[in-house]
Amino acid sequence: MALDNTGFSSCPESLSLPVPEKGEESVEEAPKDAPPTDVQNTFEELGHVVTTETAPPTQPQTNNNMSFQAKMAAREAQANQSRKKLQGVGQERGKFGWGRSRRKRQRYVEKNGRCNVQHGNMRKTYRYLTDIFTTLVDLNWRCSLLVFVMAYAVTSIWYLIAYCRGDLDHLEDEAWTPCVNNINGFISAFLFSIETETTIGYGHRVITDQCPVGTMLLLLQAILGSMVNAFMVGCMFVKISQPNKRAETLVFSRNAVISLRDDKLCLMFRVGDLRSSHIVGANMRAKLIKSKQTQEGEFIPLDQTDISVGFETGDDRLFLVSPLVISHEIDVRSPFWDMSQGQLEKEDFEIVVILEGMVEATGMTCQARSSYLAEEVLWGHRFSPMMSLAEGFFDVDYGAFHHTFEVNTPSCSARELALATARLDAHLYWSISSRLDEEKWEGPNLTEQTGKSTDSESVREGDRPTFTVGGVTSTQDQSVVGEQNGSVTTDQSESEA
Template sequence: MIILVPSDLRVYDFTSYNIPYTSLKSNPSGDNTCFIISVPPSDRPQSRRCKLIVDDQQFSSANKQQRQRYVTKMGKCQVNLGRIQEKKRFLSDIFTTIVDLKYRWFLFVFMMCYIITWVVFGIIYFFDAWIRDDISHIGDPEWKPCIENVDNFISALLFSVESQRTIGYGSRIVTANCTEGVILLMAQSIVGSMIDALMVGCMFVKISRPKKRAQTLIFSKKCVVSHRDEKLCLMFRIGDLRDSHMVDAKIRAKLIKSRQTKEGEFIPLEQSELNLGYDTGEDRLFLVEPQIICHVINDHSPFWEMTADSLKREQFEIIVILEGIVEATGMTCQARTSYIEDEILWGCRFEPCMTLEKGAFRVDYSRFEKTFEVQTPATSAKEMHELTEMEHQDQSTLSLYWDHLVHPCFSTELNDVLQDEGPSEENLARLSIPNIMEEDMSSEFQKISL
C-alpha cells in the first residue's frame, strides 16, 4: 500500500512506536507493508489531499521518554551554563579556574605553562645573542659573548631549560660581559619559581580535594513512605563505607517542583525545604553506622496532601545533600543524590542491617537497599489527621454525654435506695450502669411522647 503525503505535512515513524497497522484492502501476498512517499504540495483542494492524522498524546504515552533529572543519582547537577558574557571573571580567580579543570585539561595547562616560559626566554636569549653578533663570532677566542656556546635557537632553548630547572650542565653560562643577560636570568628564575608554586599548589589541592571522599558516602536508591510513631513519614537510608568518620555531619533536603502562581507566573524549578529534624537537632548525624533519615509529613510539609495515587501522577524531585568535615584532611565534603516520584515506595520500610556479634556491632551492607511492605493507608497525611481529629472529637463528645447522663442519675438514685432499703445485692444490681442507662432513656422517651 502506498500513501502519498504532501511534503509540508508532518509524518510519523510508525516503527519507532510499535503501532499495529491494519491494511484497508487485503493483499494477495499477505504483506501489509505501508509505503509513505512525500510529494510536493499541490494546489488541489484541501479535501482531496491525503492526510495522515495522528494523536500526539497517544505517541507520547506509548513511548515515554526518560525522566529528566535535576541532579543525578551520583550527585552531578544536570545544568549547563551557556552564553556567559563576562568570561574575564574566571581569569580574576585563576587558581579556582585551574583547580576546577578536568584532569586532561589540567595536565595540558601544567605542561604548557613550563613549555611557554622555556620557549619565550629561549627566543629572548637567541635574540640577544643575534643583536650582540655573538653568533657570527663563534670560535673566536678574542670575542667575549654574553652567553657562551649559544650559536642557534636550539642552544638558546636548551640554556633556557637548564637555567629555569637549575640543571646546570656547565657548557652554556652567562658571562659578566653583559648586564641584560644577568637581568634575564634573574627574571626567568623568579618566573619559574612563581610557576612552580602555582602549579604545585594547584596539583596538591586538586589531588587532596574531598570530592572523591563522597564516593564512599552512599544513599539508598529508593525512598519509603510509612508510619513511624503514628505519623506518616518519608524515609531514606544513608551510610559511610570508610572507617574514618565524617566530623560534624549534617543533612538537608530540597524539593524541586514546578508551580504556577495565582498571578499566572510559571516557576519551573521552585525549591522548597524539607524538614529533616532541624528544630530538634536530628539533622546533625554521628555517621558511624547506616542511619534512616526521616521527614515527618505534617501540615508544614509539601507532601501534606499527597496520596499513594497522586504520588504516581506528580512530577517532582527530592535533592538530598550530606555535608561534613573529612577527618583526615579537615576539608568540607559534600555528597548529593536525588529521588524522583518513581523511586518512592509507598507502604514499605527498610530492613535492619546491623546486628550484634561477638561483643561488637556488625553492619551487613548487602541488606542496605532491602525493604519490606507494611500496612499503610493510601490516603494523605491530611486525611489521616482529619479522621483522627474526628475520632477524638467523637470520643470527647461521648465522654461529655456520659458524664452528663450517668453520674447525676447514679448519685441521686443511689442515695435514695441506700437510705430506704440498704445496700442489698438486688439494689446494687438494679443500680448498675446498663440499668441506669435503660431507665434514663425510657424516661427521656416518655418526656418526648408527652
C-alpha cells in the same frame, strides 16, 4: 437514545486485539469449519503473545455501518497498540490502567551529586583571571598540566636570542662570544631553560656578560619560575586533597520510601559512610525542586522548597558512625501534606538531599549530594535492617543498604489520615463519656444523681473538645437522647481555620 453495551461485554479483552486499517473490514468472516464458541485466538506482536477468548462470530461490518460501541472499541484498541509500541514489550495493565510513558524528568542534581547545569553566553570572562588560583584548581588535570607546561614557553625565547644574534652560525668560531655558551640548537636551549627555572645548574651551559637581553630574560625567568613552582605545588596539593573526593564514600539509598512511623506518614531515605574515619559535625538538608506558577501568572521552573528533616528538634545533626535513616514527618507544613499514593504516581518533582560535614583527617568541609525523582519514591515500603550484634561489636551489612520491603500503609494523604484519626479520637471520647453517664444513672439515689448529672452536663456544654487538623477544625457535640437505651447523637461541624 440508549446505547447498547454488548460491544464491550462480549469482548472483555478487546484492548489486546489488533486494529484494522482504514478501508479494511473491522471484523473478518469466520471460516465455515470453525467451532462456534470457545475459540482461542493467538496474536503475536513483537515477540509478545497475547491469548484472548473471542466471542461467537458476527457478521462483517464496514467503517460506514459500524456501531458507536465498535468504533469506540477500535479507537481504544488503536491507542493501546501505539502505547505498547512506545513502552516496549511485556507492558502489563495494572491497577491504574496501562502504564503511561510519561517523559522522564530532567534531573537538576544527578545521583552522583553532579549538578546538571551549564553556564553559557557569559560576559566579562576576564573575571576568571582575577582569581587565577581558583581557576587553576577548578580546571581538570589535563588543562592544569597543559597550563604549567606552557609556562616553559620562554624556552623558545632563548633559542630566538641565539638565532637572532647569529650564535648558531658561529658554533665553530672560537673568537665569537655567544649569549649562552654551549647552545647549539633548540634542545640545548630547552635544557638551559629547565636548569635555570629549577635551579639545577649543571654548569655546562652558562650565560655570558656580552648579552644584556639574556641577563634580563634570566631575571624574568627566575621570578616566573618561582611563581610557576608555587602555583603548581599549591594547585596539585589542593586538587589531590579536595574534600569532594571524600564525598565518594558517602552513599545514599537508591530509593526513598513513604510509610508510617509513630502513626504518621514519613518520607525516609538512608545515608551511610563507608570509611572508618568519621564526618565531624554532619548535618542534613533536603529541598524539593518543582515547577510553580504564582498567583500573578509568573512561572518558576525550578522552585526550591525546604523539606524539614529535624531542624527544629536538632535531628538534622547526625552522628554518622553507622548508616542512618533520615525521616521527614509529613505534617501541615510539609509540601507533601495533600499528596496521596495516587497523586504521587502523577507528580513531577525532584528531592535533592545534601549532607555536609568536616573531614576528620583534613579538617576541610565536605558536601555530598544526591536526588530522588517522583518515580524513585516507593509508597508503602520500609528499609530493611542491616545492623546486627556480633561478639563485642556491631556488624553492618552494606549488602542490604538499598533493600526495602512492603508494609501496610494507608494510600490516603497525610491530611486525610490526620483528620480521620482526630474524628476517631472524638468518637472514642464521647463513647467513654456516654458510658460514664449511664453508670451514674444506675442506682437507688436516682433523684440525687439526676441533679448531679444535670450539673455535669452544664459543665460539659462549655467544655466541648475541638480537634484541629491542618487548616480544618472539627468540633464534636453530644446530647443524651434517652435514658433507657442510652443512645448518643453526635454532631460534627467542620470549618476552615
